[in-house]
Amino acid sequence: MTAYEPPVKDYDFLLRNVIATDEVLSAVTAGDVSVDDAMDVVEGASSVVRPIAELSAIGDRIGSRLKDGTVVTPPGFREAFASYAEGGWIGLAAPESIGGAGMPRTIAIASDEFLSAANTAFAMAPQLNSYALAVFAAVNDSELNAIYVPAMIAGRWTATMELTEPQAGTDVSAIRTVAKPQDDGTWLLSGQKMFISWGDHDLAENIIHLVLARTPGAPVGLAGLSLFVVPKLLPRPDGSVGERNAIQCVSLEHKLGIHASPTCLIDYDGATGFLIGEPHRGLQAMFVMMNAARLGTGVQGLAVAERAYQAATAYAAERVQGQVIGRELDTPIAEHPDVRRLLLSMGSGVSAMRALAVQTAAWLDLSTSEQASTAKSAAALAQLFLPVVKAWLTETGLQITSDAIQVHGGMGYVEETGVAQLLRDARIFPIYEGTTAVQANHLVGRIVSRDRGASALAALELMSETCWELSELGHRVAVRIASRLESGVALLRQATLDLLDRGERPRDVFAAAVPYLHMWGLLAGGWMHGRMLRAALEGGDTSRERRIVEADFYGVHYLSRLAGLADVVAAGETVLA
Numbered sequence: 247m248t249a250y251e252p253p254v255k256d257y258d259f260l261l262r263n264v265i266a267t268d269e270v271l272s273a274v275t276a277g278d279v280s281v282d283d284a285m286d287v288v289e290g291a292s293s294v295v296r297p298i299a300e301l302s303a304i305g306d307r308i309g310s311r312l313k314d315g316t317v318v319t320p321p322g323f324r325e326a327f328a329s330y331a332e333g334g335w336i337g338l339a340a341p342e343s344i345g346g347a348g349m350p351r352t353i354a355i356a357s358d359e360f361l362s363a364a365n366t367a368f369a370m371a372p373q374l375n376s377y378a379l380a381v382f383a384a385v386n387d388s389e390l391n392a393i394y395v396p397a398m399i400a401g402r403w404t405a406t407m408e409l410t411e412p413q414a415g416t417d418v419s420a421i422r423t424v425a426k427p428q429d430d431g432t433w434l435l436s437g438q439k440m441f442i443s444w445g446d447h448d449l450a451e452n453i454i455h456l457v458l459a460r461t462p463g464a465p466v467g468l469a470g471l472s473l474f475v476v477p478k479l480l481p482r483p484d485g486s487v488g489e490r491n492a493i494q495c496v497s498l499e500h501k502l503g504i505h506a507s508p509t510c511l512i513d514y515d516g517a518t519g520f521l522i523g524e525p526h527r528g529l530q531a532m533f534v535m536m537n538a539a540r541l542g543t544g545v546q547g548l549a550v551a552e553r554a555y556q557a558a559t560a561y562a563a564e565r566v567q568g569q570v571i572g573r574e575l576d577t578p579i580a581e582h583p584d585v586r587r588l589l590l591s592m593g594s595g596v597s598a599m600r601a602l603a604v605q606t607a608a609w610l611d612l613s614t615s616e617q618a619s620t621a622k623s624a625a626a627l628a629q630l631f632l633p634v635v636k637a638w639l640t641e642t643g644l645q646i647t648s649d650a651i652q653v654h655g656g657m658g659y660v661e662e663t664g665v666a667q668l669l670r671d672a673r674i675f676p677i678y679e680g681t682t683a684v685q686a687n688h689l690v691g692r693i694v695s696r697d698r699g700a701s702a703l704a705a706l707e708l709m710s711e712t713c714w715e716l717s718e719l720g721h722r723v724a725v726r727i728a729s730r731l732e733s734g735v736a737l738l739r740q741a742t743l744d745l746l747d748r749g750e751r752p753r754d755v756f757a758a759a760v761p762y763l764h765m766w767g768l769l770a771g772g773w774m775h776g777r778m779l780r781a782a783l784e785g786g787d788t789s790r791e792r793r794i795v796e797a798d799f800y801g802v803h804y805l806s807r808l809a810g811l812a813d814v815v816a817a818g819e820t821v822l823a
């Protein structure tokens with residue numbers, strides 16, 4: 247496979263021309279960081295992942311293995327993790343108040359994309375740390391922070407996220423792991439957690455398990471869950487590691503992809519844990535981690551799609567097969583109309599995904615603004631789009647990795663070119679961190695219905711403003727995408743109102759949830775293309791021609807699907823019964 251080239255220029259374009267980066271930087275860093283500084287970080291992130299990318303294939307081939315009760319990672323992983331941690335990248339987005347670099351998510355997302363594209367399985371280890379750091383920052387327990395946070399930022403200790411049990415997958419309320427209080431204020435945890443990513447390994451000296459468990463006498467269901475920090479090695483007061491805790495990695499899963507990421511069955515046999523946050527409010531604390539991970543998983547979908555797109559582009563530029571209609575003899579397959587369609591579908595999809603992910607990160611950042619009105623509207627937009635980013639980016643990314651195999655023909659299906667690994671790795675993204683259905687249920691059941699569509703309709707209003715601005719430009723492609731976007735806005739507005747009208751028929755609403763979420767993804771992608779096109783036309787960016795072609799293609803090939811999905815949403819459960 248062609249060497250991975252981190253798309254630094256795309257971030258330069260987005261951060262300077264499309265996203266309100268200045269506003270984000272002033273909200274999060276009080277203006278201490280300029281856009282130029284942010285781009286230095288993005289450049290740095292691109293360099294650090296290059297050697298890690300070279301370990302991706304070996305990680306896939308050898309995988310992590312369980313040996314004498316301990317997980318052994320593939321060759322090169324320990325050294326790569328040590329050097330990544332030494333570079334200070336783990337604490338990039340952690341707030342300065344807990345010792346992090348305090349970089350806005352709008353910037354740190356570039357580092358996440360590059361690392362996940364370079365080596366998805368490896369990336370999950372440091373990324374779990376950064377998600378866990380968000381919990382420690384939110385709960386802000388000074389005693390716990392003093393012991394755990396510095397070691398996690400330095401990468402000496404890594405974190406896990408533990409919800410799943412054999413009977414509790416999507417249904418977290420079925421969790422049975424119990425935590426019994428001890429006289430000294432600690433807790434003893436017993437139970438089994440399954441499918442735990444990086445639940446054991448040899449990259450760091452200690453592992454911090456963040457475990458959802460039930461306390462005696464707690465209310466049944468979600469309200470009875472509390473969150474515990476359960477270290478593999480119990481820390482001494484000076485922060486060094488001491489006695490081994492009663493935690494065991496019993497087995498590793500054999501799985502389709504991300505072979506280097508150990509997926510562990512973890513047994514707790516009276517293990518000592520420490521409550522983090524308040525009792526019975528564990529899910530709320532875990533949601534801080536889950537929200538960070540949902541954005542991160544969407545970015546995994548984007549990252550692997552970008553890598554697949556790069557591989558397909560390079561292969562199609564070299565491979566000669568048959569006479570290309572209307573071109574000279576020996577023209578490579580990239581010029582066959584259908585291969586061109588596949589490549590543009592991948593490229594315009596990736597551009598839409600990236601812009602939407604960065605924009606959502608910007609809304610998350612702006613939701614912390616001191617200006618109350620900015621914070622409120624940004625928080626509403628972030629809430630609305632977070633499930634869309636998780637589900638639509640991972641589903642679209644999966645399709646793009648499959649298209650990359652199609653471009654390679656048989657060479658894509660065999661392992662030699664490496665694109666098969668990308669498809670295998672990407673298949674988990676729409677499953678973990680809440681399946682696509684879970685995200686869609688959250689979107690319709692929690693976000694749209696809770697405020698009777700107010701935030702959804704406000705977002706559609708913003709899209710309409712972009713349509714008007716595009717029409718004003720007078721450029722033929724701008725006018726064309728504006729018209730398609732305007733039709734899409736009308737379809738999604740109607741679909742939203744229809745769903746709200748079905749309050750008495752919840753099965754009908756949830757039957758339409760995933761297609762409805764896809765409508766949001768497709769339309770938001772078109773909105774992002776409209777904004778990128780406008781910036782390119784107005785600013786004379788060097789990528790102007792590419793932006794024009796991608797926006798036009800996206801309008802015809804992606805936005806045209808909205809009408810079909812609107813039909814599916816309207817049908818609801820009628821055709822499923």
Ligand SMILES: Cc1cc2nc3c(=O)[nH]c(=O)nc-3n(C[C@H](O)[C@H](O)[C@H](O)COP(=O)(O)OP(=O)(O)OC[C@H]3O[C@@H](n4cnc5c(N)ncnc54)[C@H](O)[C@@H]3O)c2cc1C
Nearest residue numbers: 407408409410415416441442443509677678679680681683
């Ligand atoms: C490689 C890997 C790594 C993982 N890492 C972690 C980790 O680090 N920590 C952790 O806690 N877990 C982890 N998981 C678990 C993962 O989050 C779960 O697999 C996922 O939440 C789905 O749960 P389940 O497998 O039990 O499927 P189920 O919940 O049984 O779902 C099966 C199907 O039913 C659908 N479904 C279920 N309920 C509903 C509903 N209410 N509405 C509509 N559809 C529904 C689902 O969408 C899915 O299509 C990992 C899993 C894998 C495979």
